[in-house]
Amino acid sequence: ENWGRIPTLRLSYWCSLVFTLTLLICLLNYITYVELFLLVNFYGMAIATVWLYMPECYPTYIRSTATGTQNAISKLGAAGGTFVTEYVDSVNIRYSIIIISVVLLLACVASIFLVQETMGKALKDEREPESIGMTTLHHTNYGASDGSPPQEPDGTAVGGEDERKD
Secondary structure (H helix, E strand, C coil): CCCCHHHHHHHHHHHHHHHHHHHHHCCCCCHHHHHHHHHHHHHHHHHHHHHHHHHHHCCHHHHHHHHHHHHHHHHHHHHHHHHHHHHHHHHCHHHHHHHHHHHHHHHHHHHHCCCCCCCCCCCCCCCCHHHHCCCCCCCCECCCCCCCCCECCCCCECCCCCCCCC
């Protein structure tokens, strides 16, 4: 909280990359457990920072769309990654570590281009449905207490023309 979101994100991605690369050097050693522990903690810190950073940068309707898209892509990646990792691990486990390192390097480079610091900023909740192509629902009178039929705001009966016989 004292550093800000972007420096925390950069630090966590770079440390994750460093600990992933050290797995290539001393794989299957007693140090591996310590490396994996630090790797998981720094990567978890990166994920938590992204989930804090995103709501502070974007309004609600963009956040919800981006979060849904991200969840769908991550599920596809997890499903495909299961088969790819099994195949790559059968060849050599170092190839899996190299693939993870390349992805982390891309995340590190992407974090360099983040420029908007959000520390101490209020959340945006700008809802302008007309500007994003959404229509607003209008209030319908669902009938008065005197038994009259429901009416639209313009006085016509719900579902079409006014069918009352006066």
